[in-house]
Amino acid sequence: MSFEHLRTWRRLSLLASDALDAAEGERALTHVAACSRCAAELQSLRGALAQLLRDPARTAEPQVGVDLLVQRTHARIERASTATAVVSGWRVAWVPVAAAALLALVVRVAGPARSPEAVGTRAGANAADRVAVSDEALRRLERTVEREQAARYLNDAEAVLVTVAAAPHHCDRNHETVDMAEERRRSRELLTRRALLVDIDSEGIRSVRPVLEDVERLLRQVATLDACAKPEELLAIHEELRDRRLLMKIDLMTRELLG
């Protein structure tokens, strides 16, 4: 078997795909003309490609005009930027809360130091009133933010657990392992987010604490799976999801949190 034959043989699929440059293509065709085995292989590859190239998707056109597509795309950009603003708003909501808390602290500490004899005076009473109002507003704001953060966390956790419970995408042809790379990554992200933004012991979210604990335990299990996990490793997660009716509870608790 000559070098030229091997060289051409390896390039037959590219020749069939019209993917060789002119000189390479000519050289390969010269060999094929004198090699019946290569000619048969080339014909077979071209036959298979001809079938594939009849795929309607190759020539399909969008069923809507480009103007409508542009309009819809603009609408999606609007929605995406609004959603980003809301998420950013949640994230930065702690900034005014922290600032208000700091201010309240400063007022409490600095107030008596400036005029200790003023206790009981009208000015002192006004200052005390202002601090009391700020504290109440602060508590309400904190509670609202806590509940929104918890609801959002539960919502995102549900999305991860739904895909874990759904028909799996196998990593290999023999269906011996299941692709869990994305779920694993998202679970880790969520656990970090929970630790940063959702205080499981907080008064404002006490009623959903059992669900938060169940969700956290399952996310930890998903986070420790291999990227290509064995199906039996998922069984325990599936069973727990089903037995505890966790997805349903997440729905209910999310609604409760958002009022």
Place this chain on the structure above:
Amino acid sequence: MPLSDRELMQRLASGDREALSPLMERHSKRVYRIALSYLRDADDALDAVQDTFVKAFQNAARWDPASEVAPWLMRIAVNHSIDQYRRGKRRGVHHTPLVDGDHDERIAAQEVSPERHAQGRELGEKIARALETLPEGHRAVFVLRHYDGMSLEEISGTLKLSLGTVKSSLHRATHRLRERLAELAP
């Protein structure tokens, strides 16, 4: 004189959304076909077109002005389509395969005969099943070559793969598809 793709991208990067319209006019059909080859559903492919251009707008500032616009857009389209395809697969979504002419209304209007419709449906299903068996990298190379008509060098630039990897991926994809089609033959 119409603005070039590069000029439009620069406008997009500076937040000018109006630049989307001419870019979509030029590239949405290509994006649609790439998405359709993965998702096999006309509505999902339309969604993918819109999402591709949303991502293009959101990431326009990261586009390298020295590079071509079309390969950058096609790369977004391929990645988005792969992502959507994986999600659909995990959720067990099964789409009716594409047929020549695509829509039942056309059959009703006698534009496509029922026989041709059935044949196209069978062929679409067969091709979808064959394509599904390809590893993602091989599939992306095959789709860009045979659905989008890119040269190997363009595919290499679009997918950020070496030319050698593109050639071997196309070679393997072609052989795998031939085997798969033979297995699926009635």
